[in-house]
Amino acid sequence: MPEYSWTERPADKFKGRKIFGIVVIILTGVAIFLGSYDNWIFAIISIVLMIFASSKFFFKTHYYADDIGIGEKFLGYSRTRKWREFHRVDVGEKAVFLSPFAEPRRLDNYRGWLVPTPSDEVKEFIAQMVNEANKTESKKPDTEARDSREFLEC
Helix, strand or coil: CCCEEEEECHHHHCHHHHHHHHHHHHHHHHHHHHHCCCCHHHHHHHHHHHHHHCHHHHCCEEEEECCCEEEEEECCEEEEEEHHHCCEEEECCCEEEEECCCCCCCCHHHHCEEEECCCHHHHHHHHHHHHHHHHHHHHCCCHHHHHHHHHHHC
């Protein structure tokens, strides 16, 4: 099976937004500095918090997908999920949304994972792997349901 690896950094793609974000961060630091009676500590803390809040935009995120699952590495944090954990794939123009729910739900925004993809080949691979994982999982016998029916019959 093929293995894909790519890097995403939105600040490189959107130069105008990058400049606007930097200006807003600097102006926020200046406003906090002036509003806190020239306290540099509050200004620095506000700038650090603003950079932290927008870190996914400014810093690189490395993604990888193989026959086992999909993962990301971002500023020392890594997250890996197996294909069988996802039950739905929504393919968009520039990204793929992976959801642990078979049907759309309100919790999709919190439990799902939006993965930006560099090409249609990667999108097709991700969709294929999730669909194959769901097919093999549906073939397994549901022992919990059988056990609960036996319990109810007693």
